[in-house]
Amino acid sequence: MNQIVTTQNLSKRYGSKYCVKDINLSVSEGDIFGFLGPNGAGKSTTLKMILGLIRPTDGNVKVFGKDFEGNRQLILSQTGSLIESPSYYAHLSGLENMRIVQRLRDIPEKNVSEALKIVRLENQKDKKVGQYSLGMKQRLGIAMALLSIPKLLILDEPTNGLDPAGIGEIRELIKSLPKRYGMTVLISSHLLSEIEQIATSVGIINDGNMMFQGNMDELKNKSHPNIIIKTRNNLLAKELLSDKGFSPFYREDSLVFGNLTDEQVIQVNRSLTAANIDVLRIEENKKNLESIFLEITGKGRSL
């Protein structure tokens, strides 16, 4: 599959601190690539470097297989984006804002009405953008990004400020873009639930470093279940099972085992009953994506 965006050792340093360090991003054609990370992890900085808004300290960016430097005009003509907060002229109407982008991009008039229709702003198009709600401004930003029906769409936290219904609509819209227009979408978010529902591939960034990159299934496979066993005498049970080569640890009033096979579970149960230790409960605890994400990005941090 064609690589639409690739970065090699992309880094950005402000002063002595690296905000982004050696990022090797790879987004395939037709993907909805979720770029996930806590606030301040370096998502926006990476996206800005991909769009040429800031210069990398090290590394390079290729979009559509071409070096960004030297092909800027061509790459940007086929890329739509919404970075951080939406950009707009508050004293102009939604339609006038769209016309500015239309004239700059030199695209037909019909795209304006189509883009407004896609984001359901056609009834508000004559209102001044200064009077729009945050959600409407966000939709206008997405409409501007979609105006040229680009091959690559880069959206930085596009659901910020939207109400749950709006989030749902934008989610469905983004999901439909690869099929409807053959677009590749690179979307960043700090909300795992958002990315989980729409992304086909995912990259997790934390403190400027790429912690994981792959498709959603690979991420889910990181979810090895724990086996939790509760007995009447956990202390004795731990000693006994440690002697038999298992390495359980305490959690609350239970013993927790890492990934055990079914055979190993049977063996543990037999050993305990043979030693007259009553087994009260055996549970399988599957980690959800959120736990994996927290594990990857550091448990103590807030999202």
Added chain:
Amino acid sequence: MKAIRLEFYKLRHKHLIVMMTLILLVEITWAFMATSMSISRNPEIARWETLILMLSTMNGLFLPILSAICVSRICDMEHEGNTWKLLLTISVKRWHLYAAKYMCACLVMLWMCILQVFSISGFGIIKGFDDPVPFLLLAQFLSGTVLANMVIIALQQWVSMAVKNQAFALTLGMIGGFIGLAADLFPFGIRRLFVWSYYSGLSPVRQNYVNEQMQFITQDISNLLPLMSLLSMSGVFIYLAGSIHISRQEV
């Protein structure tokens, strides 16, 4: 051309030209009232030179402030809605946008200067000055004022683009207005260091007092050329420095 047209499109609903024309009309009314009063006291000065000199002097106060307002309104649109990101991701080049904004501000200010020239002509005709309309003097007045405007716009644009808070740019305009009005009181060498002093400095008419009598001295364009060249070079330098500085700023 497309970029300049787009700058005017972006100015829709801002009523910039109407607002600036109204401020300019205040200046013109003030200048003409003062001239009328002087003429009624001393009918000998009922000449075109009196009018041109009066407006050149008052331009030192009004035009720096008007330039600051005009440039600030044109540049602030991009700061206000974070549109730099939008424009740069549509592959608009920063120096290109900088040039379009500069041209847009120059054209608005050119309209102000042309309005002054028409007003001078109209006032002189209504007052029944003996001499015919002095087209050469008016052309000299226009060129000097436009050139001073262009340099001041370059300076104001640099500040308005570099500093988001437009209070800085407007304050600079007001300081410029004060210097422009008081410039003729400074020693010659110091006066020329301030770009705002050139409204009166490039005026084709100067006044001189001989035996307590006011005399008008008409300056030939050739005498003003060195000063115009110096000012043009300063303008090019300020414009390029501003454009390069803004082009290197990260979003």
